[in-house]
Amino acid sequence: MLTAPTLKDVYAARQRVYRVVTPTPLMRHALLSQETGLDIFVKHENHNPTGAFKVRGGVNLIGSLSPGERRGVITATTGNHGQSIALACRREGVPCTIVTPLGNNPEKNAAMRALGAELIERGRDFDEARETVEQMQHDRKLRYVHSANEPMLIAGVATYALELFEQLPDVDVIVVPIGGGSGACGCSIVRTALGSRAKVIGVQAQKADAFARSWKSHTRVVGEKADTFAEGMATRVTFDLTFGILERELDDIVELGEDELAAGVRLALRATHNLAEGAGAAALAAAMKLRDQLAGRKVACVMSGGNIDAATLTRILTTS
Secondary structure, eight states, X not given: OOOOOOHHHHHHHHHHHTTTOOOOOEEOOHHHHHHHOSEEEEEEGGGSGGGBTTHHHHHHHHHTOOTTGXXXXXEEOSSHHHHHHHHHHHHHTOOEEEEEOTTOOHHHHHHXXXXXXXXXXXXXXXXXXXXXXXXXXXXXTOEEOOSSSOHHHHHHHTHHHHHHHHHOTTOOEEEEEOSSSHHHHHHHHHHHHHTOOOEEEEEEEGGGOHHHHHHHHTSOOOOSOOOOSOGGGOXXXXXXXXXXXXXXXXXXXXXXXXXXXXXXXXXXXXXXXXXXXHHHHHHHHHHHHTHHHHTTSEEEEEEOBOOXXXXXXXXXXXXX
């Protein structure tokens, strides 16, 4: 039985996480405030090593492995989770095998190889890559690191939420992208444990909306495909631990079309001078979409990652 991490677990995770990560800035950008008309802040998880929030979870989880588990780990990813695990494994001297979908972001793949991971490409999307890992783990006798069903991973990720509440204790709304759900879980767990009244709003791609449909209907569904350029949100299924937490903790969810996600990438670049991938810009795009509803509130958007590949960025910047 998987148990959700507690605030105590998040504080404990800081000891491992801060060996690699320094607290990321929570910034107010004048142009972004002007364009959205909101009292808006950006939590810059794109400033982390590996360029994404996931590094926090990887460092905490791999740093806590037992001696027997350190013979090697295996995981599935579209990139940011894999970079997190690869970096942590290199630091800890743990062999690392990563499975990505065919046609995955080539720059994320190159980064994982550069961090020393063995990279295997299988399946048409993340969920098929994950199914490959679940078959391989037994043959290779490796520790399977799930991208969501890992309490230590969520506790590590939640350290950014702890920073956010320390940096902006009177925040009213946190907007956060949802793929596997670890980031939104971290925000929700810390919010509730600290007794804050802030609302946590999740963001999904309309073309990868299994979580949104499941959360709204209270019946977990499996999507046929996850056809979004925002690979950080490209999942067709929900996961036991994160869905259980968010079913009771999440306040709302908003879905964005591909054009809205692309507009978010352009908004991030134009108004914050930060490069954000599709998932990383999703919170900004959602805040723009919800600006009438969010007016008068103090809003924090999580820029979860900046690992967009050159081809996708070129397409987004040359179309509108």
